[in-house]
Amino acid sequence: MKFKTIIGKTESNFEMNFHSNGIEIFLDGKSVNAEVEKLSNHSYSIIVEGKSHIVSILNYEDSVSALINQKKSQIVVKDETQILLETYGFAKPESNHVGEIHAPIPGLVTKLFVSKDDVVEKGQKIFILEAMKMENEIDSPISGSVTKILVEEGKAVQKGQLILHIAEDK
């Protein structure tokens, strides 16, 4: 089976053949001497060319987040189908999310400085997010106008929750 992985700017093409007694691994066409053992539910012990690594999978959604020898990495994994789709230009275009303001951390929205239809400038304070008893001022990343506000003052929000929309000035 063929896979492509992207870590930062590094793209690697893997071929993995799963056999009953182990995995045959090729990286960019060359055979890799790697021993893989599952250590626990989320972790693997992988010996690559004699060097011992522990890789723990933190989570996987669009990409895999992994802790590799105490360094965290986002790894995009594409399987054969995805590679094929991309080759023929069927890949989904990335939508522009720049005007969506999400909560960077879980907390409490204690103050909103803007209302719907307000014009905001880049760097302007838009709300205060209180977390672990600290007040964090959240600035607008862009200049534009507020099109939608999804939370009220005093409301608890999760990490990544959408707080408001700003339509960017073009």
Add this chain to the structure above:
Amino acid sequence: MVHETGLYLINHFVNSLGNSPNFLIPNQIQIAVILWLMIHKILIANRGEIAVRIIRACREMGIATVAMYSDADRLAPHILKADEAYYAGPSPSSESYLNISRIFEIIQQSGADAVHPGYGFLSENTAFSDEIIRMGVTWIGPSAESITTMGDKMAARKLAMEVNAPIIPGTTQSITDPEKAKKLADEIGYPVLIKAAGGGGGKGMRIVHDEKEIISAMERASSEAGKAFSDDRIYIEKYLEEPHHIEIQVFADQFGNIVTFGERECSVQRRYQKIIEESPSPFITDDLRQQLQKTAYDITKKCKYLGAGTIEFLVDKHRKFYFLEMNTRLQVEHPVTEMIYGVDLVKEQLHVASGKPLSFNQNDLQPNGHAIECRIYAEDGYQNFAPSIGFIKEMETPNGPGIRLDEGVREGQEISPYYDPLLGKLIAWGIDREESMHRMIRALDEFRVVGIDTTIPFCREFIAHSAFRQGQYCTHTLNEIISDLKEKMQISKTGDLIAGSIAAIIHSSKKIVKPLKKDQIISKWTTAGRMESLR
């Protein structure tokens, strides 16, 4: 031993009444007094790593422990490790760990004869400590008077001035009028710091670089202080050049004995909160250390202190030092002092609280080697230390020579947003700074936590960074080198890239790595046979 201490106390008591030293007290009364003074059962009005730390000291001393829990903490380590556990209330700390009336009920239900407040929560609440004492229960902490004086930064500054301790130029009164504040800031010279009068930990603190920022900074600081400490008073002071945060551990007993320990260097801070500490400091000279200890002694004496306390100083790049504040409780970072002085500060707290004299004098306190502490927080070092919540799916803790872990969580536990995100503290002792650093890096490499983000990767790169290795850092260093560190926290080695890719592919394609080999199922007789051949 107990008997001797009892006699010492009784004699001290008799002398204080002005009776003849030959006054004889019957044996039965002597024993009764000793039993009355002894602590048998302690309620720990706290949670997390400090509750576990206190339980450990109590168990070693044969004292029973009573823990309390909120809904979120039913299966937390302090509940699993304590002798007794009582429900305190719902998860928010205001309804559980700060629920004073419920705590009084727990004291009565459990029959605890002493209360240890740990740090944070009720440790500096005098209404609480006063009531504990009124109930006839031993309060393991200083008197309400010392807490009140030293807990109020302005009163503390005044007291420090009375013993000629240097203080940072600024206001001694709280300030509300922005115009007055602007005038004062002009006199002191920008940048200035706006700080909360009623607390610490960076809450209610703002740096102001020019006049334009002052009004909004005062509003934010005051509102934050009001929420964190129910006291919205703020004041202004000078902002120091390349400051070091240095503190001196002190200990005092009821008989007027006071000892001071060598400094702890606490300059590695994010959001004004400490994250890495060490002792001794690579920045402090022997001469300066003596001056710091002398000043700490004077302040401790002046405020009639009892038990464990910490005097905090700021030392600027010219090695001029200023008194900052006194923490009237056990500090998070107390283990670095314990490691190099070979003392147990929690046991000593219990010892002193039960009316005994300090078990060591100043000459007994000789430092040995070097210790570094890394605070392991549930925070993402890659994302400005944003808090991280979730389940600890896997945890593998470090061990081996010179390593100590004061932990407050276990594998499988959920980290909730209700409390301080400190998971535990990793301490590395070495014969010198070099060995202690190498041990710390080794231990951090062994420390694997899966499920939440932790400060482990950050601490690892900070200790390995040349600024720390060369001992050249101040409270600004973290912000200066954070982008450097973030880069080092990325994987770069080919082997890491390959290993990461392989694990990611296997995990996301849900492939079973290897079937269990037949020869892994070994009968007990085969094992026994193998054991024989090893003899």
